[in-house]
Amino acid sequence: MSSRQADLAIIGGGIIGLATGYRFLERYPGRKLVLLEKEPQLAFHQTGHNSGVIHSGIYYRPGSLRATNCRAGRLALEEFCRQEEVAVDICGKVIVAVTEDEIPRLNNILERGLQNGIRCELIGPDRLRELEPHVAGIQAIHVPEAGIVDYPGVCRRLAARIEERGGEILTSARVTGMSHVGGRVQLQSTAGDVESQLAVNCSGLHADRVARLSGARPTSQIVPFRGEYFELKPEAEHLCRNLIYPVPDPRFPFLGVHFTRMALGGVECGPNAVLAFAREGYRKTDINLRDLTESLTYPGFLRMAARYWKTGLGEMWRSVSKAAFVKALQRLMPEVRAEHMVWTPAGVRAQALARTGNLVDDFLIEPADRVINVLNAPSPAATASLNIGSLIVDRVAEQL
Structure with a gap:
């Protein structure tokens, strides 16, 4: 059986893989995209079990990928949801200190939020009770820009737009092997082979293993x-x-x-x-x-x-x-x-x-030979997904 031919193959049908496919076809209409998802349905693992929060970006180290992508990604996600009629509500959140020893850490979060351009304010117990009458706290940060969304619904609309633009989505397509042949990437999967100019690994819980299939040696x-x-x-x-x-x-x-x-x-x-x-x-x-x-x-x-x-x-x-x-x-x-x-x-x-025992606290996207590996995409990756997708497509463009 002959291989499917593609300009870009994406491994993983969670929100990062789908957002990357959406952004790729938005930038390169007419190019051939194939997305492979090992499960029978999309958004089956991390995305499908997500709590549905749209993060503001208040927590993240200024200048980090999490900080720089969260705010822009949030705005893009809100606009996408309104256009696609996906359930979304920018309802706000409170971060609550219940003891005096938590106040310095609360102030540090507030300072980070302000540095990241987040609309947030320090509030006392009276204002906190107005917002959340059943919460006990001595001080809090109110973040009106946070919200909630139906992430599986977002994924369904992203998939629909990918297919409308000519992209192909394969489910029950577990990638079992990867090789480089004649300057192209050859993927072996349970749904058949795919030969592509480039591949993006968005396989989440299995990202390091898929990266090793590509010949990369992840440091985490x-x-x-x-x-x-x-x-x-x-x-x-x-x-x-x-x-x-x-x-x-x-x-x-x-x-x-x-x-x-x-x-x-x-x-x-x-x-x-x-x-x-x-x-x-x-x-x-x-x-x-x-x-x-x-x-x-x-x-x-x-x-x-x-x-x-x-x-x-x-x-x-x-x-x-x-x-x-x-x-x-x-x-x-x-x-x-x-x-x-x-x-x-x-x-x-x-x-x-x-290997040092430190949790990687930022997005980790490592280009290799014709393969881009997304090796760490913790929260707020779902919030920032459309911006992360654009960032990955920028990396793709360097090798396309």
Whole structure:
């Protein structure tokens, strides 16, 4: 069987892969694009389990890719959603300090936000109660530019636009091999071979493995962290109006357990962050020996575990104890009770970890020979996806 021919092949049908395909055909109409997704449907993993928040960009180091892409990406995403009639609501969020020792960190976040051009303000307890009557805090940052969106809905519209412009989307198309033949990239997949001028690896939880298929040698490894959630029962949804976040621990790229009103209805509470025993380990009982062995024997993981074992134990305890999870949420909202909440499906985050034991805290996009590898795309990647897509297409243009 002959190979499909393409100018660009994209591996991965999450929001980054789809946004890249959308931006490529927007810039190069008439070019041939093939997108390969290993699952039977698009947006199956990280995108499909996303909490649906549109981030403002307040947290990120000024000048970082996360900071520079988040604000522009947010504006592009809002415009896309309005044009495509995807559910979106710029409802605002509060970042809440509940103890005096959190105030300096809250002020640091405010300063970052101002440096990043984010509209935000420091508020006291009275104004906080006006915004979120059931939240306890001594000070907070109000960020009116944050919001909520239906990310799977965004992906459906991106896919539709790609196909309207002549792009081809293959599902159940797991890439099993990659080689360079005559200045082109040859992809072997379960849906047939694709020969392309260039390839972009947007494979999320498997990004480092796909990069190695291309001949690259990533300096980091994907370690999967499961984020578990509760959902408020309908009779308790009034406790949360919009988005309620704690002051995060600056040592980690996780934002702490929080309350999120969802674009399609409901309120989620979470997530925690625990090592998943499989890269697609959405349940505590999901174990993949290859994945687990790779994580536990990776020098970077061992160094991180030695450094932060107490924090890790706390996250694991919240994973097995509903009471401990609820206690963490009650720091923000004393009225919430265990009987208000039910478990809801978890997500798994692909976190790149350096051999030094440091979590990679920025987007990591590395060009190689005719392949561009997206090796780390943590939050706010979904918010920034359309801008990241443009950034990747810029890299593609250098080799096209």
